[in-house]
Amino acid sequence: MNATTQTIATQSDASTTLTGAEVLMKVLVDQGVEVVFGYPGGAVLPIYDALFQQDRIRHILVRHEQAAVHAAEAYARSTGRVGVVLVTSGPGATNAVTGLLDALMDSVPVVCLTGQVPVALIGNDAFQEADTTGITRPATKYNYLVKRPEELSRVVNEAFEIARSGRPGPVVVDLPKNITVGPAPYAPPSRTPRASYQPRIEPDRKAVARAVAAMKSAKRPLFYVGGGVINAGKDACADLTRFIHTTGFPCTATLMGLGAFPGSDKQFLGMLGMHGTYEANLATHDCDVLIALGSRFDDRVTGRVDAFSPNSFKIHADIDPSQINKIIRVDVPIVGDAGRIIAMMIEEWDAQTAKTDAKALETWWSRIKAWKALDCLRFTQDQSADAVIKPQQAIKRLYELAVETGRETFVSTEVGQHQMWAAQFFKFESPNHWLTSGGLGTMGYGLPAAVGAQVAHPDALVIDVSGEASALMNIQELGTIAQYRLPVKIFLINNHYMGMVRQWQELLHGSRYSESYSDALPDFVKLAESFHAKGFRATKMSELDDTIRAALAYDGAAVIDICVAEGENCFPMIPSGAAHNEMILGPEQEQQGAEITDEGKMLV
Amino acid sequence: MKHFSDLSIPTAAFSPDGLSAGGDIITRAVISVLVDNESGVLARVVGLFSGRGYNIESLTVAPVEGGGTRSRINIVTSGTPEIIEQIRAQLDRQVPVCRVANLTTLGPHIAREMVLVKVVSTGEARTEALRIAEAFRARAVDTTASSFVFELTGASDKLDSFIELMRPIGLAEVSRTGVAALTRGCRTL
Numbered sequence: 101m102n103a104t105t106q107t108i109a110t111q112s113d114a115s116t117t118l119t120g121a122e123v124l125m126k127v128l129v130d131q132g133v134e135v136v137f138g139y140p141g142g143a144v145l146p147i148y149d150a151l152f153q154q155d156r157i158r159h160i161l162v163r164h165e166q167a168a169v170h171a172a173e174a175y176a177r178s179t180g181r182v183g184v185v186l187v188t189s190g191p192g193a194t195n196a197v198t199g200l201l202d203a204l205m206d207s208v209p210v211v212c213l214t215g216q217v218p219v220a221l222i223g224n225d226a227f228q229e230a231d232t233t234g235i236t237r238p239a240t241k242y243n244y245l246v247k248r249p250e251e252l253s254r255v256v257n258e259a260f261e262i263a264r265s266g267r268p269g270p271v272v273v274d275l276p277k278n279i280t281v282g283p284a285p286y287a288p289p290s291r292t293p294r295a296s297y298q299p300r301i302e303p304d305r306k307a308v309a310r311a312v313a314a315m316k317s318a319k320r321p322l323f324y325v326g327g328g329v330i331n332a333g334k335d336a337c338a339d340l341t342r343f344i345h346t347t348g349f350p351c352t353a354t355l356m357g358l359g360a361f362p363g364s365d366k367q368f369l370g371m372l373g374m375h376g377t378y379e380a381n382l383a384t385h386d387c388d389v390l391i392a393l394g395s396r397f398d399d400r401v402t403g404r405v406d407a408f409s410p411n412s413f414k415i416h417a418d419i420d421p422s423q424i425n426k427i428i429r430v431d432v433p434i435v436g437d438a439g440r441i442i443a444m445m446i447e448e449w450d451a452q453t454a455k456t457d458a459k460a461l462e463t464w465w466s467r468i469k470a471w472k473a474l475d476c477l478r479f480t481q482d483q484s485a486d487a488v489i490k491p492q493q494a495i496k497r498l499y500e501l502a503v504e505t506g507r508e509t510f511v512s513t514e515v516g517q518h519q520m521w522a523a524q525f526f527k528f529e530s531p532n533h534w535l536t537s538g539g540l541g542t543m544g545y546g547l548p549a550a551v552g553a554q555v556a557h558p559d560a561l562v563i564d565v566s567g568e569a570s571a572l573m574n575i576q577e578l579g580t581i582a583q584y585r586l587p588v589k590i591f592l593i594n595n596h597y598m599g600m601v602r603q604w605q606e607l608l609h610g611s612r613y614s615e616s617y618s619d620a621l622p623d624f625v626k627l628a629e630s631f632h633a634k635g636f637r638a639t640k641m642s643e644l645d646d647t648i649r650a651a652l653a654y655d656g657a658a659v660i661d662i663c664v665a666e667g668e669n670c671f672p673m674i675p676s677g678a679a680h681n682e683m684i685l686g687p688e689q690e691q692q693g694a695e696i697t698d699e700g701k702m703l704v
Numbered sequence: 705m706k707h708f709s710d711l712s713i714p715t716a717a718f719s720p721d722g723l724s725a726g727g728d729i730i731t732r733a734v735i736s737v738l739v740d741n742e743s744g745v746l747a748r749v750v751g752l753f754s755g756r757g758y759n760i761e762s763l764t765v766a767p768v769e770g771g772g773t774r775s776r777i778n779i780v781t782s783g784t785p786e787i788i789e790q791i792r793a794q795l796d797r798q799v800p801v802c803r804v805a806n807l808t809t810l811g812p813h814i815a816r817e818m819v820l821v822k823v824v825s826t827g828e829a830r831t832e833a834l835r836i837a838e839a840f841r842a843r844a845v846d847t848t849a850s851s852f853v854f855e856l857t858g859a860s861d862k863l864d865s866f867i868e869l870m871r872p873i874g875l876a877e878v879s880r881t882g883v884a885a886l887t888r889g890c891r892t893l
């Protein structure tokens with residue numbers, strides 16, 4: 101750190117004429133920033149002025165600071181770069197908090213620049229003052245309050261480094277107005293690493309060798325892939341795909357891991373967990389070697405912890421050592437970058453001239469195929485023209501018709517049943533195309549996320565799969581979509597209910613649908629029109645395909661209101677607090693599964 | 705990587721509280737954390753404990769390097785071995801944390817605490833207070849006709865017994881520092 105400070109000191113003589121805001125612009129350019137999502141205010145006016153006077157960085161004006169963070173998250177996740185946010189002090193910063201925590205939970209690299217009152221006023225309850233570092237501390241990977249101009253360059257550069265390296269996450273830099281207004285020395289990015297922050301990238305070879313040895317002798321192996329592999333990059337995903345093909349093992353993925361391994365691959369069992377597939381969950385329960393890569397054993401995945409994959413030898417690779425043995429005790433922990441770990445596994449596999457137990461594997465696959473034959477996602481759609489549309493049908497057709505367009509497609513979602521159906525019915529063939537709020541489960545994520553993805557990929561098809569309740573949480577972003585002419589498609593599964601809440605009330609609270617029915621919904625077609633978008637609506641089967649086709653073909657933003665059967669539930673499902681082999685299947689299958697215990701109710 | 709971060713779960717070193725509800729052994733642990741001296745570091749460390757429901761029995765913090773670039777935080781905590789390992793791992797991944805060590809499992813270590821104890825009493829009890837203080841090698845750092853303030857340094861349980869013995873004699877006020885701790889021998893953090 102001392103070295104960095106010195107660099108700044110020597111630089112400062114040469115360039116004291118820049119203001120802090122101008123220095124900030126230079127540092128952002130150094131960091132390769134092309135887009136900033138933000139919302140102005142008094143405390144950041146100098147920064148907005150500096151933005152105005154340059155042409156390297158584009159600013160996207162959102163309509164709510166929470167949306168700025170979600171847009172930056174999706175920008176980051178769909179490009180593999182750091183997302184950047186700029187908001188004002190006080191209410192601007194507090195509005196950003198939900199987005200920051202969302203990014204923290206899902207390990208998304210975001211740098212959030214917040215305005216602050218001048219240093220001399222901090223602590224005086226000045227106008228629009230908030231203890232931003234205090235408020236955002238538990239919602240960030242790290243945060244800074246820049247108190248001296250000499251720190252500015254170093255801190256902002258370090259913020260990017262921390263956001264993108266190790267387990268990625270959000271970093272806040274709080275910028276008092278006197279720092280951005282006054283002169284500040286510029287310093288180029290320094291390669292001096294911070295002694296205290298050195299994430300472990302390189303895995304321990306001995307641990308990897310032990311893992312490979314266990315995989316060789318496995319009779320019922322299973323890969324369980326999480327978002328960490330996607331964070332490790334496209335190459336890591338490609339290596340993983342090759343390796344899984346080499347082994348012939350089955351593979352399941354978490355909600356955040358979808359796309360790390362091709363969704364249509366024969367070896368892919370679908371998602372596991374609460375609304376995962378029957379075959380993925382039973383395979384998890386019955387496997388004898390579980391290879392968990394970049395996944396953190398979230399409670400939505402494990403179900404009842406003491407019954408999670410009870411008889412398996414567990415290998416767990418994660419870049420964050422605090423994830424190891426946090427929830428599930430494992431036999432081989434491997435700390436490091438998932439990409440490096442997979443590459444080293446491949447090396448070890450070759451070095452040990454590993455061969456799988458082909459006979460055992462065949463038996464294992466025949467059991468998996470039997471589970472698969474149950475067709476756990478099956479639903480019955482009345483095909484007559486006047487029939488009510490089932491939500492599953494709507495999403496399934498959206499997927500199929502999106503594939504038919506042949507366009508690169510990004511899908512964001514809100515939170516609820518529609519999110520789970522999207523996870524079940526879409527197949528993601530490559531990473532970074534599935535954008536959903538997993539860890540925090542933030543309603544209102546999808547619409548601004550679609551903004552971020554579309555800004556990053558102007559020519560791609562970007563769809564927000566939404567529920568009518570979630571959509572209203574950040575509906576103001578239709579304004580952003582209009583302003584920048586983003587051709588985002590908002591696909592509303594309109595069931596009038598907060599469907600996921602209704603499903604739980606049906607299961608746990610005697611179908612007393614307390615406050616989960618949305619009365620007085622807007623007319624979404626007119627709403628779209630008032631925001632200069634096009635509105636579409638389908639109310640019966642005969643309209644479904646044509647509506648989707650027309651909306652996808654429409655050259656501009658669209659809100660597609662699909663009025664669906666109101667009472668449909670999302671299956672299969674592991675009731676909370678139950679084990680993977682205690683799934684509830686849909687009405688199409690013979691009912692089976694566990695009673696929900698009191699303890700389980702707590703886990704909802 | 706930060707050192708002392710072996711992932712093996714230690715067995716209980718000692719368990720003053722016996723068993724937790726789940727039947728897991730509760731151990732007490734002294735954790736030392738070396739951090740960059742930046743504003744908000746202590747808040748981050750303390751926030752980690754409150755946010756995740758971990759227990760803090762005592763906490764000390766002060767700069768330990770010339771120039772004040774590094775501080776050492778000593779935390780006495782208790783929990784199951786799994787929880788203590790989680791605490792260690794969670795601390796370890798904080799950006800400004802340079803080193804974390806669970807001294808309790810690292811090997812023999814010295815843990816010392818200081819206490820100031822005010823005893824208000826007259827007559828016979830005063831002589832008794834002085835006698836106990838002498839036995840514990842506590843120093844009277846303030847004396848009036850009706851009170852003493854004793855200073856005592858040592859292991860925390862020694863301080864506990866001193867305080868207990870003073871209670872019936874006229875214990876009026878106690879101020880403890882929390883633990884400072886180092887490993888024995890030449891090993892450093």
Ligand SMILES: Cc1ncc(C[n+]2csc(CCOP(=O)(O)OP(=O)(O)O)c2C)c(N)n1
Pocket residue numbers: 514515516517518519541542543544566567568569570571593595597598599600601
């Ligand atoms: C900000 C926020 N508030 C509340 C919740 C709790 N919640 C989870 S799903 C859900 C209902 C979502 O309804 P809708 O968007 O209509 O989707 P559906 O389940 O009907 O598909 C609610 C209220 C949440 N996840 N996020």
